[in-house]
Amino acid sequence: MTASLIDGKAFAEGLRHRIAEHVSRLNAEHGITPGLAVVIVGSDPASQVYVSNKSKQTVEVGMASFKHELPEDTSEADLLALVRQLNADPAVHGILVQMPVPKHIDPDKVIETIDPAKDVDCFTPANVGKVQIGLPGPVSCTPLGCLMLLRDRLGSLSGLNAVIVGRSNLVGKPMAQLLLRENCTVTVAHSRTRDLPALLRQADIVVAAVGRPEMIRGDWIKPGATVIDVGINRIPAPERGEGKTRLVGDVAFAEAAEVAGAITPVPGGVGPMTIACLLANTVTTASLINGLTPPGDLTA
Numbered sequence: 001m002t003a004s005l006i007d008g009k010a011f012a013e014g015l016r017h018r019i020a021e022h023v024s025r026l027n028a029e030h031g032i033t034p035g036l037a038v039v040i041v042g043s044d045p046a047s048q049v050y051v052s053n054k055s056k057q058t059v060e061v062g063m064a065s066f067k068h069e070l071p072e073d074t075s076e077a078d079l080l081a082l083v084r085q086l087n088a089d090p091a092v093h094g095i096l097v098q099m100p101v102p103k104h105i106d107p108d109k110v111i112e113t114i115d116p117a118k119d120v121d122c123f124t125p126a127n128v129g130k131v132q133i134g135l136p137g138p139v140s141c142t143p144l145g146c147l148m149l150l151r152d153r154l155g156s157l158s159g160l161n162a163v164i165v166g167r168s169n170l171v172g173k174p175m176a177q178l179l180l181r182e183n184c185t186v187t188v189a190h191s192r193t194r195d196l197p198a199l200l201r202q203a204d205i206v207v208a209a210v211g212r213p214e215m216i217r218g219d220w221i222k223p224g225a226t227v228i229d230v231g232i233n234r235i236p237a238p239e240r241g242e243g244k245t246r247l248v249g250d251v252a253f254a255e256a257a258e259v260a261g262a263i264t265p266v267p268g269g270v271g272p273m274t275i276a277c278l279l280a281n282t283v284t285t286a287s288l289i290n291g292l293t294p295p296g297d298l299t300a
């Protein structure tokens, strides 16, 4: 391996320390304890683990955590009623409804119901628009985490060629907006893109967010490029024993690490940053709700 490893886990830990300092200042100077409500419908085991990690880290940085675990057969009306109740609760500054929701619930209706002032995922149209024109507010957690890792590694991103693979509302599209704000030349590739390998060979920055295990090969990477792997795919690992699995990204890591200048691992790369940025967004919304300027240096 020739690439240096981008340690998202360590970076996220540092970020959580900075968040904790802001939380204690909000508390000491303004009597505010930022509160994050996490709602999970159903009992998908991966979601359960992820939600309990979030709650644990929320408490560790000194914020209040409100966890709502609803049964799989919860009606859409009941879920929307809970969201409205959280909208009205002054102790709650951030609301996250774990996606995906069960099939009988319309995720767009859920997002529409969340008060944009408490939308720490940055899923609501109002906040997506704010990111686009550069107004203060929450920023999509995973793209924000990717951007922080890129800035830490590269300093200025101005003029660099960035290719994002994947055009989801969750990652690809907001990532494009953030990189554009950094003066990158941004290309968003997707399933209909012609000759992805040739496109990627021009990229100084690759952000892989397609959800297809190890799809991006080493010989598609420009030598020295910075590779951010957003994919978290669980695949069978018979070499570890009967029925065992392991996590891999969207990039064939071992191959890409021979060519890239720097690369994020999976796990331990983007994932931990997503959670830390969720907490950072909760500090932002708690500040704005109380008429305070959100800390600019937290995610700078």
Ligand SMILES: Nc1nc(=O)c2c([nH]1)NC[C@@H]1CN(c3ccc(C(=O)N[C@@H](CCC(=O)O)C(=O)O)cc3)C=[N+]21
Residues within 6 Å of the ligand: 050, 096, 097, 098, 099, 100, 121, 141, 232, 247, 266, 267, 268, 269, 270, 271, 272, 273, 274, 275
């Ligand atoms: N409303 C909403 N907001 C989300 O932000 C959201 C969501 N719904 N639904 C699910 C996805 C997924 N997601 C992850 C965040 C961190 C890790 C993470 O920390 N992963 C560890 C590995 C964890 C493991 O071992 O399974 C890592 O990459 O090192 C994973 C997945 C947030 N999501």
